[in-house]
Amino acid sequence: MAKPEHRRVFSPRLFSAFTLTINLVQALQTLCPNPLLSPLSAPPKQSPLLVDDETSSLDIPNLPWTHRPLCSTSFSAIPGEKFCVFSSSSYNLGAGVSFLTSPETAAGLVGAIDTAGDQWAERRHFKPQEENQHADLPYAIVSIPGKGKGVIATKKINRFETIMRSFPAMIADNVFFPREEEEEAGVKFKVTEGGTRKATPAGEAVEGKGFVKARKYYQRALEQLGDRQRVLSLARSRKGEMHVLEDVIRTNAFGMTVNGRDCKGLYPEIARLNHACDPNAFPRFTSKDLVMSAVATRDIMPGEEITISYIPLGMPSSYRAKSLGNWHFNCTCALCTAPVEARDASDSRRERIMELFYAMQDAETQYDALIDWTREFIELAQVERLITKIGEYYQVFMKLYYDKGDPESAQKYGEAALYFAEIFSDPEGGFCTSLREDLQVVEKVLAETKSNTK
Incomplete structure (x- = not known):
């Protein structure tokens, strides 16, 4: 098949999502030891409501913060860059939210905070114990032997149905969290007068002017919540003298990107969902309202536990076990406890998927081979x-077929990619936006091709 006469260049960010090797996935998991998501937020929306601890007054119309920010320049390697605690105790019908972030990022979140009241009018999902569950909810939070709290379906939940929605209790910039490998080695940090973040010898006291004092900021963020029990009731898994809030965040939070910053988001209701390597639900973040939703990936029957994956999906068993080491438990899901023959067969299929994925992107791959491998890959x-x-896979297929001169197939896979992306990722985020832009490129090429053949 001849290639289109007028070619277009696809946006490079669209095709970077699934180019990680297994080793890089493991590295990312170490850097962000949380249920790993990759929701690409919309471009930062700057607000005129830029305040910090030096702002003379918080009496500004529509300002959502209910407490004066607590700020420090000790967290950043950039001289003079501030990070603060911003809180709204009235958010989410009085449950409250705290952000540990920069004034610029906080200003960009004002619109999202203002939309929260109409999104989930009653915090029916908030009931922390088994009793007083609302009859119209499709799930219940219960005690599960060997797992602590978990979530059980109380009625049939259809595939792609939104099971629950949760507003954040905390969103914290990753500058508040030392790298895991550094922390485990006992490395502590201080900031020099020039702003350089420098490691101190293991065991050296971290105190005095210029040193990072995160505990003070965790405590302030916790105290300024309207409902602290919503956070304190969550599980903890860390050892040592770590502040309780940092422990809860590291154990339960989701990695995400908010206004261009890498953050950890604490969503207490979603955090009740236990892990499975073959889950029946997926957590979806939407940047416009900061909501985290659990979306069913298949039909869920009454009495079935609702689960999500804490690690990237699609890995063979050995890699899954290594990644789950961050949570200090051995997975007992149906996939991991299947008979040896079944586990080996699953591992072989997953290894073949990775093999095909990279082989398909080889520049020497012939068009006929691409068709055969695509069919095998999907099966x-x-x-x-x-x-x-699937959305990530199909977006790559769109590029591959476009490059082979087959815009019709590129359009087919692009439309399918967008369909699944809008279900499982942020519809207004960068991933979906780029897909729409590149589909327009394909459609224009198709229109030009048809026009030239008349």
Whole structure:
């Protein structure tokens, strides 16, 4: 098939999402030891409501903060850059929210905070114990032997249905969290007068002017919540003298990007969902309202536990076990406890998926081989129930077929990618936005091709 006469260049960010090797996935998991998401937020929305601890008054119309910010320049390697605690105790019908972030990022979140009241009018999902569950909810939070609290379906939940929605209790910039490998080695940090973040010898006291004192900021963020029990009731997994809030965040938070900053978001209701390597739900973040939703990936029957994956989907068992080490438990899901023959077969399929993925992107791959490998790839992904990854896979297929001069197939896979991306990722985020832009490129090329053949 001849290539289109007028070619277009796809946006490079669209095709970077699934180019990580297994080793890089593991590295990312170490850097952000949380249920790993990759929701690409919309471009930062700057607000005129830029305040910090030096602002003379908080009496500004529509300002959502209910407490004066507590700020420090000790967290950043950039001289003079501030990070603060911003809180709204009235958010989410009085449950409250605290942000540990920069004044610029906080200003960009004002609109999202203002929309919260109409999104989930009653905090029916908030009931912390088994009793007083609302009859119209499709789930209940209960005690599960060996797992602590978990979530059980109380009625049938259809595939792609939104099971629950949760507003954040905390969103904290990653500058507040030392790298895990540094922390485990006993490395502490101080900031020099020039602003350089420098490691101190293991065991050296971290105190005095210029040193990072995160505990003070965690405590302030916790105290300024309207409902602290919503956070304190969550599980903890760390050892040592770590502040309780940092422990809760590291154990339960989701990695995300907010206004261009890498953050950890604490969503107490979603955090009640336990892990499975073959989950029946997926957490979806939407940047416009900061909501985290749990979306069903397949039909869920009454009495079935609702689960999500804390690690990237699609990995063979050995890599999954290593990644789950961050949570200090051995997975007992159906996939991990299946008979050896079944586990080996699943691992073989997943290894073949990765092999095909990289082989398909080889510049020497012939068009006929691409068609055969695409068919095999999709069949394997369906058997492994990697439906939440389909959007990522299809976006790569769109580029591959476009590059081979087949814009019709590129359009087909692009439309399918967007369909799944809008279900499982932020519809207004960068991933969906780029897909729409590149689909317009393909459609224009198709229109020009048809016009030239008349």
